[in-house]
Amino acid sequence: MPQLYRDLVEVYTTTTGTGTLVLGGTVPGRQSLNLAGYANGDLMPYRIVTEDGANWEIGVGTLSKPATTWSLVRSVVLSSSNLNNKVNFPAGTKRVACVIPAQLMCAIGVPTSGFVQPSVAGTGVAAGSDASAGTGGVAYGQGAKAGSLCVALGNGALANTGSESRAIAIGDGAQATKQRAVALGAGAVASEWRAVALPEATASGYYSVACPAGNASGGYSFAMPGAHAEKCAVAAQGGSNFAALEWCGHVVSQGGDYNLQDVTDNRFQLPGSGGTALIEVMVIARNSTTGAYAARITGVVRYSSSAIALVGAPTVTVIHDTTGGAASATLAVDSGLNDLVDVRVNAGTPADWHWTGSLRATVAQAL
Structure with missing residues (x-):
């Protein structure tokens, strides 16, 4: 049962309802089914439309010619004037054409x-x-x-x-x-x-x-x-580029250093195989009893395909601190991952600190 397209095939029908169409004469200037080379059992993508255009249906049907008269079984309706269902065609002349849906x-x-x-x-x-x-x-x-x-x-x-x-x-x-x-x-x-x-x-x-x-x-x-x-990052290569990471973390601690990356499973990966990057970080922390903490951290890192290191010590500028020194933050690198930068925070006590922050890196690629 091959599916066949034929150009300029269009015939008339006067069949009503939603069932099989009995096909009639050829529309002037168009090909008949016989001249187009159709055979009994062929699939034909069709368009049926009333003369006034109010009722129409597009689908794929099966041609049948048991004797001398062609008919079209409307197998699949792809779109129609009846909410893409079969159209209950009224009395009158309709045109049936071969089309590409x-x-x-x-x-x-x-x-x-x-x-x-x-x-x-x-x-x-x-x-x-x-x-x-x-x-x-x-x-x-x-x-x-x-x-x-x-x-x-x-x-x-x-x-x-x-x-x-x-x-x-x-x-x-x-x-x-x-x-x-x-x-x-x-x-x-x-x-x-x-x-x-x-x-x-x-x-x-x-x-x-x-x-x-x-x-x-x-x-x-x-x-x-x-x-x-990686997550929430913008990474670029070539010339002077920037990359940015936004993360939110929840640190629960009784004191000691915590890597915010470990808590939220986020990583900031510097682009390319090597270069020098200026890292700028903003961190904000709070808890229910001790107070709030905000700081700006800047640092320079140099990295290659095999190593990463801070160039000098990072600068931490405390903008706001009502924790009495219970909270702190710094910039660190992980030598085991040659293009990873992370922010490490000291959550202090009590154990309900909430940290959030943003990181931006301006990168000069290594030649």
């Missing part, structure tokens, strides 16, 4: 090899060797897979075939595997909710954006071309 028009122009005629399952449309589409989905390209209400355009493109929907993958090998994720370009991978990845980039954090060849691995991160940004 809008669900396929959006896929025109995407390169694909091994092209085969589109198939329709439920209300999804798939075109290409081994392509498949869920309800309301569109898959176009060899091996393209689209889930419910998803779009996959390109050879090997994958737009969420699981329980989540509304993902878009455009480009050979593009993958958008979470709800509302978007992968644009060859090799793009968007694997978290509302993530956006451009060609050859990976966006694996929610609400993250990765530019070409970038890696945005944390929530609310933005990675410029070729850069790596």
Whole structure:
């Protein structure tokens, strides 16, 4: 039962109701079904419309010609004037034409090899060797897979075939595997909710954006071309760049040093393979009994692919302190991770400190 498109095919019908249409004469200036080369059992994407245009239906049907008269079984309705359901056509003349539905028009122009005629399952449309589409989905390209209400355009493109929907993958090998994720370009991978990845980039954090060849691995991160940004960070490469991290932490302590990164599982990763960075930090703390603390910290770090170190001691400027020295904060680096900067705080007592802060790095890349 192949599905066939034929140009300028349009015939009349006077059939009423929601059932099979008995097809009649050919509209002047159009091809008949016989001249177009249709055979009994062929699928035909159709448009049915009344002469006044008030009632219309677009779908995919099966042509039948047991003897000399053609008929059209309305198998799948894609859109209609009856809320996308079958139309109960009134008496009078209607026109039935072979058309390309809008669900396929959006896929025109995407390169694909091994092209085969589109198939329709439920209300999804798939075109290409081994392509498949869920309800309301569109898959176009060899091996393209689209889930419910998803779009996959390109050879090997994958737009969420699981329980989540509304993902878009455009480009050979593009993958958008979470709800509302978007992968644009060859090799793009968007694997978290509302993530956006451009060609050859990976966006694996929610609400993250990765530019070409970038890696945005944390929530609310933005990675410029070729850069790596973790949670809430903006990372850039080349020339003078900046990166920023926003985090919130809750430190529970009976005294001693605590790394805010360890508490919130956030990390600030400097971009590129090396450089010198000016780090500026603002921290604010409070608890229910002792008071409040606010400080500005600045420091310079130098890093390479194998090491990171502070250049001199960081400067801590206390802006507000009603804790009697119970709270403090400083800047530190972790030599075990050559591009990681963190903020360490002393929570003091009692054990109900709440810390929040922001960090900004101005980076001069190493040549």
